[in-house]
Amino acid sequence: MRYWMMLPVLAAPPAAAWEPVALPAAVRAALPLGHVARVVTCSRTLDPPRAICVVVAARLDEGNRNSTNEAPQRPLLVYRLNGITATLIARNDKVVLRRDEGGQCDPVEDAGALTVKERFFTLEQGVACGQHWTDYTTFRFDPRTQSFVWQNRIYESWRMNDDTRPDAEALVSDGRRVWRANLQRPVTLANYAPR
Template sequence: MKYLFVLALFASGALRAAEFPANIVRLIPKGYEVLSYAVGQLNDDNLQDYLVVVHHPVDTRLQPSLRPLLIFTQNPDGTFRLATRNDTLVMRADEGGQCDPFTDSEDNGLAIKDRYFTVQHSVACGQHWTDYITFHYDEKRHDWLFHKEIVQSWHLNSDPGGDALELDPVHVTKANSKHPITFEAWRRDQ
């Protein structure tokens, strides 16, 4: 039985590795490895593209790594090219208090839908909050632009007769169409 479990685990890992294009692996910056990725349509060419978060092999709260988010678009011949990169969008392991805001919750990660993508951060240990940042593909500019950021926090209610959680007001930052911000130029402190 133990042998079957190991075999199944190996097979699922091999399948996942096989799904990840070797052409993209060759384009990963030296010294980095893949932390997370999502596959979907990120632009207007109807080809499958990849969002890839990379980090250094040692990436802990005590030794946090930058986590660049790379956008790889597919060429008509099936190969991929690095379209753009942002080194500050994905939070580092030490930016969530007690928890890693990108990897410690099942709600974290990357989501793609119809040329929109969202980077999802959340923490529910000590502090409780979410931070979702969304970008969309602009056909005129042939680039991804900031769409909105939604941040919410909550805390446990100490009142025994009240709800278990008290939500703080949701903070939404929407894009300013007069001053668009590209994916590459987006910074957390803007």
């Protein structure tokens, strides 16, 4: 999303390595048992100001699993930081795609990123191997309910260009879909399920 300022993101190493990314010790200690952080960003929200970490977690053994088994869910976790403690304030097990839901490639490994700006954060997932698509899901902190709620989802895809001219773009847009939240009926991060 061009209008977002990218903050430093700690991205995942190749799937074969499955080593945890750097994150605050309090968050590492609060991760679900048997999970590691795959993508992390920590920042301060505004209104009210508070330190948070948003984490895409995965099972420690996920990279070693047999491809005939369904890949496990990857939780999206939001922690509030307070000194040396991290408190889980939101969790969603549906929004992060599993490693086998991206076609040829893992949508978190290939293009997973988190961006935080003020009271918003966006989860980016996508692939650029065989298929080419990116899925952005944005949540915002709602001061009224004191929780994160779904804001919007943007899905963009590209296909190989049929134009054979030497100066033609390799990929051309294959469409863009946008879903926006109904502000009169907010959906919490915990209850959001992609359509």
